[in-house]
Amino acid sequence: MVMMHSLIISETIDVQTWTYILVGITFALYIGIAIWSRAGSTKDFYVAGGGVSPLANGMATAADWMSAASFISMAGIISFAGYDGAVYLMGWTGGYVLLALLLAPYLRKFGKFTVPDFIGDRYYSKTARVVAVFCALLVSFTYVAGQMRGVGIVFSRFLEVDINSGVIIGMLIVLFYAVLGGMKGITYTQVAQYCVLIFAFMVPAIFISIQMTGNPIPQLGFGSELADGSGTFLLDKLDGLSTELGFSEYTEGSKSTLDVFAITLALMIGTAGLPHVIVRFFTVKNVKDARKSAGIALLLIVILYTTAPAVAAFARTNMIETVSNKTYADVPEWFKKWQTTGLITYEDKNKDGIIQYVADANTNELVVDRDIMVLANPEIAELPNWVIALVAAGGLAAALSTAAGLLLVISASISHDLIKKIIKPTISEKSELVAARLSAVGAVCIAGYFGINPPGFVAAVVALAFGLAAASFFPAIILGIFYKKMNKEGAIAGMIVGITAMLLYMMKYKLGWFDDSVPDKSEWWFGISPEGFGSIAMCLNFMVSIIVLKFTKAPPKEVQDIVENIRIPSGAGEASSH
């Protein structure tokens, strides 16, 4: 009752005002942190000085990792895909096990600034470094364009500015703290952003879980009986509703087992191979801290990732019960509000004034955009206005933190890997820092341009950034650590074949560039979707590397000594450029 009472009081401030207040406070916080943590050296700029605590790094990694896609879209995707949504849940968390056990400790011991640094030194070759820089830029740009778009969408939906102004506001904020603070500024703003986004995600989830099942823990409510006294389990109810409307059972899904396997694997490996995630482990003090902070990062990520499928099931049940077979005249206000944004469309095909939501496209009258599931969830569940505003602040935190992490990878690839290591090795530290800042500005502008003028294929390609990372970096790094004899010829050939295979498969089966239209599923190799093809391209990379190695000469003794050295955790100096 007390809660009901405070809900009523909070209704007196409208959503718009709440959104301005919460977004304003969080933005002021990010800017404050950026001013406090300015970067003074290239080491500050690339690896936050190298002394970040495991907890802070874990939080920053979690925020860096959870993008607008995790925050806004994932629960919605799961809610429409049912069981199949597990590919994202397992894929985007399981990769951290690989990262913690196979990559992070060794890369930290190696102690350089960037992923191309490792590839370039381990494979004693400028060519290898350039190939790695190219892969890092390709992966990061496809990914960051999607983030800027996400920032724009959240702004435009909640602050009633158009998407382009939203993108520009977002650009200015990121520009401010990424350029000023580099990795140091980004790390500490990401710590704050993690707190904002997890709070914003959990509050509505807990409210809805209580409403629907009486259990305040969404992860348990998900498997509980409904609170309506019927004694039916939520998931049984949802399976029933889904089959009634002609969809496949929620807990069964519709993708083939092989494709689920391939996509999950590609996402896991891709996660472990993403440069903006890997560099986070260069910022901690030693190998021990690198392992620990990988564990903390995953724990913090899993809090959101185990809640998302619960939110998905709640939202799906709620939505079907609220609108399916109801008279259009009687639908709640949120339905009409989101209709004006075009994210819900209703066409009364049989003119009976009733909403038919069914699997059959010919008679289905309702189309709901997946992103609504999280954004409109608080409204559907009739939660107070401040909760709705909180979701906006959380979505922005998620998008901005990921964008900033990616921009840093891009700027470091240019100023450190290209300028310092290849074009002009004599550059002074001070000039390198200027170059790093200028590259960050350039990267923000390009990302913003793609955010405002998204080429049609960006959305389709973001998910494939994982395939690209899996096909290129992961095998080269793993072989570099676990296979002392791996040489430059093998690694370079592997990376080139892997990323080319992934690009070609993507262009043919996802973008349809080689045919008049996108080819049908039945033409996929072994029935594996473009999203899952990263697994195959990764295997190709491994095979090519090993075959080429057999015909070329072993790496020099010094390089083999480096490998032996990185396998031993002690004596990890601070990250350095020397």
Added chain:
Amino acid sequence: MTEKEKAKSYWKENIKYVLILLLIWFLVSFGAGVILKNALNTIKIGGFKLGFWFAQQGSMYVFVVLIFVYVYLMNKLDKKYGYDA
């Protein structure tokens, strides 16, 4: 033990841990959550079909535990070999 032998035997133990942990990683996600999903779905715990639960909940909890077990084992191993300095 010479320095070289020590490093070798440390690496061997490390690889053993990693392989065991990755086997569990594979079994809970690709095993229970994907390949054996249909078989496990015949078992129900509360409102969850077991295969579905592994895919959307259980595997992720196990992942977190695996990393912390790895941290614990490696810290012990580092100490044993004197690599914890």
